[in-house]
Amino acid sequence: MPRLSPEALTAQLLLSVVGQGVSLDAALGRVLSQAQPVHRGLVQAMGYEVLRHYEALVFWRDSLLERPIPAKSAIIALLLLVGLERIRGARREASRSVNSAVQAARELGHPWATGLLNAVLRRAVRQIEEGVDPFAQAPSAAGARLPQWLFDALTVDWGEARASALGSALATHPPMTLRVAGDRAAYGEQLSSIEIEANPTAFSTRGLNLVHPMDVDRLPGFAEGQVSVQDEAAQWVVDLLDLAPGQHVLDACSAPGGKTLAMLQHQPESNVTAVDIDTTRMARVQENLERGQVFARLIVGDAGAPQDWWDGQPFDRILADVPCSATGVIRRHPDIKRLRRPEDLPVLVERQAVILDALWSLLKPGGRMVYATCSILDRENSAQVAAFLRRHGDARALPLSVDWGEPRQIDGQFLGQQVFPVSEGHDGFFYAVLEKN
Numbered sequence: 001m002p003r004l005s006p007e008a009l010t011a012q013l014l015l016s017v018v019g020q021g022v023s024l025d026a027a028l029g030r031v032l033s034q035a036q037p038v039h040r041g042l043v044q045a046m047g048y049e050v051l052r053h054y055e056a057l058v059f060w061r062d063s064l065l066e067r068p069i070p071a072k073s074a075i076i077a078l079l080l081l082v083g084l085e086r087i088r089g090a091r092r093e094a095s096r097s098v099n100s101a102v103q104a105a106r107e108l109g110h111p112w113a114t115g116l117l118n119a120v121l122r123r124a125v126r127q128i129e130e131g132v133d134p135f136a137q138a139p140s141a142a143g144a145r146l147p148q149w150l151f152d153a154l155t156v157d158w159g160e161a162r163a164s165a166l167g168s169a170l171a172t173h174p175p176m177t178l179r180v181a182g183d184r185a186a187y188g189e190q191l192s193s194i195e196i197e198a199n200p201t202a203f204s205t206r207g208l209n210l211v212h213p214m215d216v217d218r219l220p221g222f223a224e225g226q227v228s229v230q231d232e233a234a235q236w237v238v239d240l241l242d243l244a245p246g247q248h249v250l251d252a253c254s255a256p257g258g259k260t261l262a263m264l265q266h267q268p269e270s271n272v273t274a275v276d277i278d279t280t281r282m283a284r285v286q287e288n289l290e291r292g293q294v295f296a297r298l299i300v301g302d303a304g305a306p307q308d309w310w311d312g313q314p315f316d317r318i319l320a321d322v323p324c325s326a327t328g329v330i331r332r333h334p335d336i337k338r339l340r341r342p343e344d345l346p347v348l349v350e351r352q353a354v355i356l357d358a359l360w361s362l363l364k365p366g367g368r369m370v371y372a373t374c375s376i377l378d379r380e381n382s383a384q385v386a387a388f389l390r391r392h393g394d395a396r397a398l399p400l401s402v403d404w405g406e407p408r409q410i411d412g413q414f415l416g417q418q419v420f421p422v423s424e425g426h427d428g429f430f431y432a433v434l435e436k437n
């Protein structure tokens with residue numbers, strides 16, 4: 001049987017994510033195995049781009065349709081988004097995009113839809129050729145490439161203009177950022193000598209942004225742990241922990257281990273315990289540490305229930321990189337916008353509070369706990385820290401003198417540093433450094 005075209009496969013990919021709630025990673029694993037090797041990159045790129053611009057593309061599609069597409073033909077509704085994304089992205093080849101999408105409808109067993117696709121997509125091409133902005137009339141949330149609930153939540157936290165700007169930043173292609181374990185300048189020169197272009201990150205002294213993303217196997221020293229893929233904002237954690245030799249350090253939500261490895265490479269003489277609740281993800285921590293030839297004690301356990309795994313020895317440093325909405329990393333995981341529900345938020349906030357409270361009792365007096373999220377929603381961040389400080393009279397949030405992010409305070413009390421995603425720069429994060437009196 002002939003293999004499906006990239007457009008047909010992308011529509012199937014989207015159906016898994018949008019229609020069946022499968023994560024993009026899992027759906028890609030399944031769909032790419034059916035693609036011709038030469039088409040895999042294209043299917044992946046189209047899937048990501050449609051999901052990044054999903055809300056705006058849906059608005060555009062619906063404005064071109066005379067009547068909605070019935071639910072039983074959901075794949076055709078998604079194939080239209082693929083066609084529109086191709087038209088939006090590669091304008092000069094627009095009519096080829098129309099033909100490919102029409103052909104994909106046949107391959108998917110919906111020959112009835114060829115006329116519809118042809119008419120709708122040709123209308124879209126004409127709009128572009130006439131200089132019409134198809135998104136000009138889009139509601140604010142769709143224009144910002146955000147689901148309504150997330151746009152509303154960001155508007156409550158940061159105002160409508162910023163919510164729109166955040167949505168636009170989250171729809172961009174993120175850079176592939178490296179963390180260099182040794183001398184960044186020397187590694188940069190090594191890359192340059194083999195014609196791999198990279199620029200130093202703006203804030204992290206360890207980071208390099210690759211000009212062209214590539215397979216990690218092509219990076220010199222990757223297999224030996226000399227370099228890792230890690231967003232710039234994630235690289236700051238090592239400095240915030242202020243590690244010293246001999247300290248007992250707990251990385252409480254550690255998988256896949258990017259920060260565990262960073263800690264150990266930065267301070268090899270620390271005694272690190274890495275915990276994660278997910279056995280499968282924990283295997284990735286092991287792989288990462290082996291790659292870097294460093295060692296940590298690994299425990300599969302619940303950070304919110306340390307009585308099940310803690311040996312009673314208090315920690316000097318704790319990293320609580322808690323499960324969160326991941327709204328700061330939507331560029332890298334655009335399926336979050338489809339899979340996350342507003343009702344997940346109170347559950348996440350409660351889980352974070354339970355983990356924070358449980359970990360606090362494991363910290364030595366004078367020790368510090370770094371609370372981190374990759375969220376840009378205030379209730380997971382400074383509001384969470386404010387509530388924590390109200391519950392724990394022996395805690396204070398240390399003011400951070402850093403040149404990244406924005407300080408968050410309530411009534412003059414510093415709570416942490418909110419980091420917003422930056423186009424071609426770092427992801428969205430939040431950091432608070434909590435010291436025990």
Ligand SMILES: C[S@@+](CC[C@H](N)C(=O)[O-])C[C@H]1O[C@@H](n2cnc3c(N)ncnc32)[C@H](O)[C@@H]1O
Pocket residue numbers: 234252253254255256257258259260275276277278281301302303304321322323324355
């Ligand atoms: C943001 S990720 C951590 C990323 C990791 N620190 C890194 O830099 O590679 C959050 C992790 O928390 C884990 N997790 C979720 N609930 C947990 C719990 N109750 N106890 C321990 N780990 C948990 C998840 O399995 C996930 O691996």
